[in-house]
Amino acid sequence: MDEPMVDAPGQQVKVTFTTTETDLQLPETKRQLLVPADIRRYGLSRILNSESMLDTGSIPFDFLINGSFLRTSLQDYLVANGLSLETNLTLQYVRSLIPPVYEASF
Amino acid sequence: ATHLTENGEQEKPLRDYSEALEMWSNFQAKTQSLSQSLSSQLRLILTPTQSTKLSGAFRTGKRLNIKKIIPYIASSYKRDKIWMRRAVPSKRSYQILLCVDDSSSMADNESHASASSSSSSSGRLALESLVMVSRALASLEAGQVGVLGFGTDVFVAHSLTDPPFASSSHDAGARVLQRFTFRQDGTDMVRLLRATIDHFRDARLTQAATSSGQDLWQLALILSDGLVQSRDHARLRPLLREAMEQRVMVVFIVMDDAKGKGKGHSVLELKEARFGPDGVPVIHRYLDTFPFPYYLIVHHLEDLPGALAALLRTWFAEVNS
Numbered sequence: 001m002d003e004p005m006v007d008a009p010g011q012q013v014k015v016t017f018t019t020t021e022t023d024l025q026l027p028e029t030k031r032q033l034l035v036p037a038d039i040r041r042y043g044l045s046r047i048l049n050s051e052s053m054l055d056t057g058s059i060p061f062d063f064l065i066n067g068s069f070l071r072t073s074l075q076d077y078l079v080a081n082g083l084s085l086e087t088n089l090t091l092q093y094v095r096s097l098i099p100p101v102y103e104a105s106f
Numbered sequence: 107a108t109h110l111t112e113n114g115e116q117e118k119p120l121r122d123y124s125e126a127l128e129m130w131s132n133f134q135a136k137t138q139s140l141s142q143s144l145s146s147q148l149r150l151i152l153t154p155t156q157s158t159k160l161s162g163a164f165r166t167g168k169r170l171n172i173k174k175i176i177p178y179i180a181s182s183y184k185r186d187k188i189w190m191r192r193a194v195p196s197k198r199s200y201q202i203l204l205c206v207d208d209s210s211s212m213a214d215n216e217s218h219a220s221a222s223s224s225s226s227s228s229g230r231l232a233l234e235s236l237v238m239v240s241r242a243l244a245s246l247e248a249g250q251v252g253v254l255g256f257g258t259d260v261f262v263a264h265s266l267t268d269p270p271f272a273s274s275s276h277d278a279g280a281r282v283l284q285r286f287t288f289r290q291d292g293t294d295m296v297r298l299l300r301a302t303i304d305h306f307r308d309a310r311l312t313q314a315a316t317s318s319g320q321d322l323w324q325l326a327l328i329l330s331d332g333l334v335q336s337r338d339h340a341r342l343r344p345l346l347r348e349a350m351e352q353r354v355m356v357v358f359i360v361m362d363d364a365k366g367k368g369k370g371h372s373v374l375e376l377k378e379a380r381f382g383p384d385g386v387p388v389i390h391r392y393l394d395t396f397p398f399p400y401y402l403i404v405h406h407l408e409d410l411p412g413a414l415a416a417l418l419r420t421w422f423a424e425v426n427s
């Protein structure tokens with residue numbers, strides 16, 4: 001088989017996860033990850049909660065980049081800050097204080 | 107300094123000449139013994155060895171060609187070219203393109219911590235490797251060496267027909283290092299492979315016009331952090347097949363700087379997340395879809411000569427078998 005994955009992915013960006021929550025630390029080998037560039041908070045939460053990551057079920061997470069909460073897609077964040085897909089974004093995850101809002105897309 | 111090319115295009119800013127000159131001399135001094143080690147290993151590979159294969163049909167020779175015996179008898183011993191001889195190995199020459207990733211992922215761009223210490227990055231490791239390998243090749247004096255840079259586009263930093271990098275003058279080397287600033291905001295590997303194959307096709311024609319009877323060996327060494335958009339992996343496969351058909355060997359050298367990065371930051375550990383049709387995230391190892399059949403992961407510069415020589419030896423054994 002030439003291509004093991006069926007769906008051709010869209011653009012990706014490399015992120016590094018960090019947290020100060022002592023009970024929610026990722027092992028060092030899982031902290032860097034390529035994610036779809038159009039991902040938002042909800043999609044990132046799903047990834048962190050997944051079995052191969054924290055395996056925590058459905059904790060809603062918020063993400064901080066350089067001290068401010070991510071409220072757009074990563075792609076939009078990069079564009080707004082004049083950054084390219086070559087950038088390695090550090091995402092600090094925290095338990096969300098806002099009750100989980102159903103977002104139209106993730 | 108902003109330069110205008112002949113076509114009037116605006117060119118990217120260059121690294122300061124005196125800084126580049128100092129870098130080249132420092133890297134050359136630092137990597138001298140590694141360079142010598144690589145060149146002596148490559149000399150063994152490039153030197154034509156006595157061919158062990160017996161072939162052909164001659165009146166005298168070393169061993170009988172069994173297939174010719176029946177026709178020999180049937181022709182009443184007239185068709186008497188029944189002997190095989192040892193083939194004379196042809197002289198080998200090479201054309202090597204060193205393709206250096208100039209994209210900004212090669213610099214320290216961890217988020218936007220702007221104070222980048224260029225002392226520890228894939229970019230620095232790539233430039234040290236470039237100096238080490240090009241010096242090793244120059245001392246072999248058996249072929250041509252060129253340097254390409256790539257990011258969102260591809261540029262020629264040193265043409266195959268330019269004079270080789272001398273040990274005494276660092277000017278040519280410094281001019282190459284000036285071109286690499288690691289500020290391109292994309293890594294277009296598809297464009298690089300296309301340019302490499304085309305470049306080698308032209309170079310082969312030029313070479314064929316000037317010399318004959320030589321076994322021309324064309325090799326592209328890609329020095330990069332290995333970060334390519336995964337969706338390009340599938341688009342690279344047909345190009346890699348085309349390179350193979352053209353007898354161009356492509357070796358991907360992944361610059362995975364161990365000093366600059368903490369544990370768990372190696373490309374070997376890198377994973378990627380995709381969402382299935384059901385919206386469930388699936389996590390794979392990034393290198394699982396990496397399309398290059400020949401790749402090396404270099405954590406320390408000292409690993410490179412041995413690893414590269416071993417890979418090239420294996421490849422030679424494969425193509426000559």
Ligand SMILES: [Mg+2]
Nearest residue numbers: 209211293333
């Ligand atoms: Mg890159």
